[in-house]
Every structure is written in structure tokens, then in C-alpha cells.
Amino acid sequence: MASELIRIPILQIEDFLVASIQIALHDRSAVQFRDDLLERIYGTKAKGLIIDLTAVDIVDSFIGRLIGDVAEMAALMGSRVVVSGLQPAVAITLTELGLDLPGVITALNLEKGIAILRGLVRQEEDTEGARP
Amino acid sequence: MTNGRTLLIHSDLDIVSARVEGRDLAKALGFGTIDQARIATAISELARNIVLYAGEGTVTIRVVEQGMRKGVEVICEDHGPGIEDVSLVMRDGYSTSRGLGMGLPGAKRLVDEFEIQSQIGIGTKVVVRKWLR
Numbered sequence: 126m127a128s129e130l131i132r133i134p135i136l137q138i139e140d141f142l143v144a145s146i147q148i149a150l151h152d153r154s155a156v157q158f159r160d161d162l163l164e165r166i167y168g169t170k171a172k173g174l175i176i177d178l179t180a181v182d183i184v185d186s187f188i189g190r191l192i193g194d195v196a197e198m199a200a201l202m203g204s205r206v207v208v209s210g211l212q213p214a215v216a217i218t219l220t221e222l223g224l225d226l227p228g229v230i231t232a233l234n235l236e237k238g239i240a241i242l243r244g245l246v247r248q249e250e251d252t253e254g255a256r257p
Numbered sequence: 258m259t260n261g262r263t264l265l266i267h268s269d270l271d272i273v274s275a276r277v278e279g280r281d282l283a284k285a286l287g288f289g290t291i292d293q294a295r296i297a298t299a300i301s302e303l304a305r306n307i308v309l310y311a312g313e314g315t316v317t318i319r320v321v322e323q324g325m326r327k328g329v330e331v332i333c334e335d336h337g338p339g340i341e342d343v344s345l346v347m348r349d350g351y352s353t354s355r356g357l358g359m360g361l362p363g364a365k366r367l368v369d370e371f372e373i374q375s376q377i378g379i380g381t382k383v384v385v386r387k388w389l390r
Binding site: 151187218 | 272273276280301302363364
């Protein structure tokens with residue numbers, strides 16, 4: 126069956142990228158999303174990325190793992206990833222599935238996510254500046 | 258029970274349709290949002306296994322009754338290669354496809370009842386149930 130890939134818009138706010146998932150992603154769209162994110166991080170030299178899941182009511186192991194991969198890959202490129210807005214049901218099912226997401230920083234909502242990213246970036250800049 | 262719908266599963270799009278179907282039925286039956294998510298996520302894992310390992314199969318989602326209690330039953334069937342050692346795939350952390358499916362043990366934890374039958378060369382059938390409390 127031919128399928129159209131759904132593209133998730135990725136917005137830039139200051140030094141950060143924000144992507145909010147509003148629809149149920151099938152696997153190929155999710156992979157496309159991962160690739161788009163990494164390319165945008167590279168293209169914009171964004172210091173951080175927020176993936177907002179407020180509108181997402183199901184995260185299965187495929188999507189969960191993919192988000193973990195994005196965090197890991199972005200870290201390799203020097204960018205931080207924060208996942209915001211996890212619904213209680215999503216947090217519960219992810220845990221029950223047995224999926225732990227090492228390296229993924231979470232925030233209650235988008236606003237707190239941006240605050241966390243700013244803090245992280247500032248910390249890094251301070252450490253860099255402190256070097257002789 | 259005579260009700261229920263059988264969905265053909267042969268691509269990642271069908272995985273999404275199956276879990277939406279499961280969620281809608283769970284919601285209509287009165288399951289809370291967390292159990293709706295558990296049922297939908299379990300369907301997602303099981304349907305993905307069908308696509309990954311068998312290429313195609315079916316998912317049947319229906320209401321079941323047992324005495325006073327009601328629940329959702331999901332039957333996933335494929336005529337794929339079958340599983341050689343079911344106890345092995347039910348073990349946490351075991352996967353043959355680079356961990357793409359947390360698959361079976363994960364799905365099992367999300368539901369109340371989980372049955373699996375598999376025969377090499379014939380296929381696999383997984384039945385899960387979640388009861389309304």
C-alpha cells in the first residue's frame with residue numbers, strides 16, 4: 126500500500142528547536158521525523174531540541190526507542206534533547222513495557238523544557254568559558 | 258461473543274489503525290485513559306511483531322464477557338515462520354530484530370491475560386485480554 130509520509134513541523138526559537146507531535150505516527154513517519162530532526166540540528170546549529178509529546182496518547186516501544194535514539198544522536202552532534210509533556214498513561218505504559226530511556230531529559234511541559242535547555246546550555250558555556 | 262472486527266495487518270499503517278480500533282473499543286466499554294493506553298500499546302507491540310516477523314497477519318479486537326465481568330480481547334494471528342522457543346522470546350531483553358520490538362514480555366505486562374501458541378512453519382497466535390475493573 127502506498128503511504129504518504131507525515132512530516133512533523135520543526136520550529137526554531139532562539140537557539141532551540143521545538144517539535145510537537147500532534148498525530149499518531151506510523152513507523153516510517155517516525156523514522157522520517159528522526160532524520161528531519163537531526164538534519165535541522167545540523168543545519169541550524171541548534172544547541173538544544175525539545176520534543177513535545179503533550180498531544181500524544183500512545184508511545185509504543187518503537188517510538189520510545191526512536192526518541193531515545195534521537196537524544197543519543199543529537200548528543201553526538203553536541204545538542205541536547207528534552208522531551209516534554211509526557212501524559213501519565215504514556216509514562217506508565219513506557220515503564221511497564223520496560224523501556225528506560227537513558228540520556229533523555231524530561232520536563233513537565235514545553236515551558237519548563239525550554240528552561241531546562243537554557244540551564245544546560247548556560248552550564249556548558251560556563252564550563253567552556255572557565256577553561257584557561 | 259459474536260462481535261468484533263478483524264483487521265488485516267501488513268504495514269506500519271495497519272499497526273496504527275489496529276491500536277486506534279482497540280483504543281476506541283476500550284473507551285466505549287468504559288476503560289479509563291491509562292488502561293486504554295495499555296490496550297492500545299499492547300496491540301501496537303503485537304501488530305508490529307506480525308509486520309516484522311511474519312510480514313502479514315490479522316488482529317481481531319472484540320468485547321468478551323465472563324460472568325459479571327467484561328473486557329477486551331485481542332487475537333493476533335499470523336502464518337509466519339513461527340517461534341522456535343517461546344520461553345526464550347518471553348524473556349525480558351530478548352529480541353531477534355535489534356530490539357525493535359520490546360515485543361512480547363512488554364505487551365504481557367500491559368494486559369491481564371496473555372496466551373501464546375506458535376508452531377514452526379505454521380505461525381503464531383497471541384491472545385491477550387484486559388478486564389474492566
